[in-house]
Amino acid sequence: MQQTLIFFCQLGALAAFAWTADQVVKICGLPIPGNVLGIIVLFTLLCTGIVKESHISAAAGFLLRHLVFFFVPVAVGLMNWGGVFYDYGWALLAAIVVSAALPLLVVSKLARALRHRPGQGGERQKEEKPCGQ
Amino acid sequence: MWTVTTLLCVAGTLLVYLTINSLYLRYKHPLINVVGLSAAVIIIALLLCDLPYTAYEPAKDIMTALMGAATVSLALPLYRFRKLLLRDAAAILCSVGAGAFTAMFSAGLMVQMGGLPREVAMSILSKGVSIPFAVQLASIYDGVPSLAAAFVVATGTLGSLLGAWSLDCIRDTAPFSRGLTLGTVSHGQGVAAALQENEEAGAMAGLAMILAGILTAVFAPGVVWLLRILA
Numbered sequence A: 001m002q003q004t005l006i007f008f009c010q011l012g013a014l015a016a017f018a019w020t021a022d023q024v025v026k027i028c029g030l031p032i033p034g035n036v037l038g039i040i041v042l043f044t045l046l047c048t049g050i051v052k053e054s055h056i057s058a059a060a061g062f063l064l065r066h067l068v069f070f071f072v073p074v075a076v077g078l079m080n081w082g083g084v085f086y087d088y089g090w091a092l093l094a095a096i097v098v099s100a101a102l103p104l105l106v107v108s109k110l111a112r113a114l115r116h117r118p119g120q121g122g123e124r125q126k127e128e129k130p131c132g133q
Numbered sequence B: 001m002w003t004v005t006t007l008l009c010v011a012g013t014l015l016v017y018l019t020i021n022s023l024y025l026r027y028k029h030p031l032i033n034v035v036g037l038s039a040a041v042i043i044i045a046l047l048l049c050d051l052p053y054t055a056y057e058p059a060k061d062i063m064t065a066l067m068g069a070a071t072v073s074l075a076l077p078l079y080r081f082r083k084l085l086l087r088d089a090a091a092i093l094c095s096v097g098a099g100a101f102t103a104m105f106s107a108g109l110m111v112q113m114g115g116l117p118r119e120v121a122m123s124i125l126s127k128g129v130s131i132p133f134a135v136q137l138a139s140i141y142d143g144v145p146s147l148a149a150a151f152v153v154a155t156g157t158l159g160s161l162l163g164a165w166s167l168d169c170i171r172d173t174a175p176f177s178r179g180l181t182l183g184t185v186s187h188g189q190g191v192a193a194a195l196q197e198n199e200e201a202g203a204m205a206g207l208a209m210i211l212a213g214i215l216t217a218v219f220a221p222g223v224v225w226l227l228r229i230l231a
Helices: A002-028 A034-047 A053-065 A067-115 A121-127 B004-027 B034-048 B053-072 B075-080 B082-087 B089-113 B118-124 B131-140 B145-169 B175-197 B199-230
Strands: none
Touching: A002 A034, A002 A053, A002 B053, A034 B053, A034 B075, A034 B199, A053 A067, A053 B053, A053 B075, A067 B004, A067 B034, A067 B053, A067 B089, A067 B118, A067 B145, A067 B175, B004 B034, B004 B053, B034 B053, B034 B145, B075 B082, B075 B199, B082 B089, B082 B199, B089 B118, B089 B175, B089 B199, B118 B145, B131 B145, B131 B199, B145 B175, B175 B199
């Protein structure tokens, strides 16, 4: 019972936080989306210890486990665009596939090349654990 | 409005999602794509019931009400991996920046070469970033915001369908680079796909998504200029 209450309090706090970030972006006319500002501010609050991990972890863990759910209703919106994709056909499909495949190669290769500096590969593997748990 | 249709749409979407998600968790097969399959089932159901998307939209608004809270929660995995992020800041920034530029430029160039109208080219530039950002960018550069949103969804769905498989094909097994790639190439859906793999990949993908969003806005004027010269 108490666990459930804590969960919903955390959920409410996160929702209020996201809403506030959205409003700040709108009012100040910042050139970034509200959720990006929200992530940056919440990350800063966590790093400075103003917000503790335990304050949000129950609700945040649940939301992150089901993050894909939120994109299901958004993806359903594609049904409206059948016509556009039908008219422009292959050019659009090719553009979308190629412009996803090229950066995929670029990011993956660069990330691995830049990160594995000589002599450090071995030790690094061990340090790849989440900190602050 | 809380009509019966809306309630049925919400209940139906939840049911479809929970069924497909439990199938995915049971078999972990890459072809069981939660977003793609669920959306396909729902679209087919709507078409069979002769319902237009506008009938589904109120349900979508209700279900995505917590999307902001969910996205903001990404700060938690970022925080847990903060040391990793700081130490590899240069590698992360370079690879995500190069990826964001490649995505914009190749998409814009191909659409332009395919002879499509200019506003389509301007709408596809922001296809790699999350929807609110893409819509804003499209309207700045005379694109069509709704078309931009469609490209974002298409790219995200493609990334979550084939991203992990493509990375397997190029033998990328490190959670670090897999996460960065998924987040850069297909924003929120890539992050979700990376989170399904493990927490480190999820954290890197979340960071890559944020950086890609910011860097895409920074590169946009340059890419638009380049495309104009090449046209």
